[in-house]
Amino acid sequence: MKYVDVYNKASNRLKEAGVPEYQLDARLLLESVCQTDYNTLLVHGDRTVTQEEEKKYNEFIDKRCLRIPLAYIVGHQEFMGIDFKVNENVLVPNQDTETLAEEALRELSDGMRFMDLCTGSGCIALSILNYTNDTSCVMTDISDKAIEVATSNSISLGFAERARIIKTDLFPKDNIEKFDMIVSNPPYIRTDVIDTLPPEVKSGEPYIALNGGDDGLIFYRRIIDNAGKWLYKSGWLLMEIGYDQGEAVSKLMNNAGYHDVEVIKDLGDNDRVVRGCLY
Incomplete structure (x- = not known):
């Protein structure tokens, strides 16, 4: 599945769950899973997300839909x-x-x-x-x-x-x-x-x-x-x-x-x- 499609699907899920900054959180969680950065979504949206990456990402999104803080999901905070x-x-x-x-x-x-x-x-x-x-x-x-x-x-x-x-x-x-x-x-x-x-x-x-x-x-x-x-x-x-x-x-x-x-x-x-x- 394409990177941008995975992101858009997750973003909509977070929006429906009432997550305030749903687009930002969807992007940050995807970047955490795929070890990418903001440039990937802008320029390389057709990058393929592996099944393993997508599975882990969906697990992250499930947790964020439950309103678990993003920092706890990824395990770190700046x-x-x-x-x-x-x-x-x-x-x-x-x-x-x-x-x-x-x-x-x-x-x-x-x-x-x-x-x-x-x-x-x-x-x-x-x-x-x-x-x-x-x-x-x-x-x-x-x-x-x-x-x-x-x-x-x-x-x-x-x-x-x-x-x-x-x-x-x-x-x-x-x-x-x-x-x-x-x-x-x-x-x-x-x-x-x-x-x-x-x-x-x-x-x-x-x-x-x-x-x-x-x-x-x-x-x-x-x-x-x-x-x-x-x-x-x-x-x-x-x-x-x-x-x-x-x-x-x-x-x-x-x-x-x-x-x-x-x-x-x-x-x-x-x-x-x-x-x-x-x-």
Whole structure:
């Protein structure tokens, strides 16, 4: 069967299933199966798709019709120009979250140490390591399966010696260490909002990584209340937030003694990161 015909058939199936970007997803899944690129569809649409390729592609399309996130189907997702392994046990790295990594890079100097809470796939911490020299980090997560993903990414990207990964509920349980920075993308969606999210999120991504409690702020309170013990004086705390949480999280940080508290917007002009420096 011709490449373009296989693509068109799959695109129509995804459209009928209600997949928002059905044409893009059909193309990306076909490229993943056939190891091709966008140019193939434009210029080489008459390329023959083998029976084996078509079978695998149809399996991928079946999963996407069930609204399984595309990244989980192909097993990886790009973040900060780096390819990360992902599965259903971690959040899909999101372009908006790159704002957090970029802000961290503004304040981190070579040789500094930082901690990444709720690390998930490890995309934030490992991206920071990738774009700095001689930095090191501690990455934490409460999920065994998330720890497996982060560990795999750490090893495959060559950062195993610079990253220590710990299973714990936010902060390590051992002796308190000092860090120059703490970053986190914690669960921040209100419990009552989760059911209103797209199927890819509410059913596809791990609930434990989404649920921020009744007001969405439970993890911010816990982090802000404890981060000061782990930060050097003038150390930075940076956290991703929901679009409507800037004022509330800023107030929590100001009340806890942070200065230069600032809300940073993402490329979509939504509040995305709150940052502050410890007195």
